[in-house]
Amino acid sequence: MKRQGGFTLIELVVVIVILGILAVTAAPKFMNLQNDARKASLEGLKGSIQGAAGIVYGKAAIKGVESNSDSSISEGSTTINTAFGYPKATKADLAAAVNGLGTDWSCVDGTGSVKCTFAGKETTYIGGTDNCYVEYTQATSSAAATTKVEATGNSCN
Numbered sequence: 309m310k311r312q313g314g315f316t317l318i319e320l321v322v323v324i325v326i327l328g329i330l331a332v333t334a335a336p337k338f339m340n341l342q343n344d345a346r347k348a349s350l351e352g353l354k355g356s357i358q359g360a361a362g363i364v365y366g367k368a369a370i371k372g373v374e375s376n377s378d379s380s381i382s383e384g385s386t387t388i389n390t391a392f393g394y395p396k397a398t399k400a401d402l403a404a405a406v407n408g409l410g411t412d413w414s415c416v417d418g419t420g421s422v423k424c425t426f427a428g429k430e431t432t433y434i435g436g437t438d439n440c441y442v443e444y445t446q447a448t449s450s451a452a453a454t455t456k457v458e459a460t461g462n463s464c465n
Contacts, residue, residue: 440464
């Protein structure tokens with residue numbers, strides 16, 4: 309008897325069909341890498357702001373000004389205005405607290421909050437068709453400062 313070596317045409321077609329089905333199923337999961345990277349960057353910025361706000365609060369507590377609605381702390385040549393121990397919600401005060409915020413990100417002052425997004429994209433991602441920013445809300449007498457990520461719309465989702 310003669311031994312058969314290799315695959316039949318039907319076996320090869322079945323394998324190609326199975327690989328095609330897997331590719332169609334898996335491809336969309338890899339298409340959103342850019343959007344996932346944007347969201348991860350925003351989450352990183354949120355963590356940086358929260359960490360810096362915590363450090364500022366600690367320094368304010370050491371100075372005994374954590375309960376004042378309008379105060380400031382200084383470290384070297386840097387002064388940060390505070391409200392109830394946390395940085396005030398202004399671009400300048402957040403940039404003084406968070407290293408690189410003023411150069412790598414664009415921030416827009418609001419009423420009692422600051423929204424920060426990717427440098428040069430503030431008109432697109434803040435108040436435009438897509439929301440893709442981190443919002444820092446100033447502390448009040450009854451609540452600590454808060455930071456949240458807003459990631460809605462086609463470019464950020």
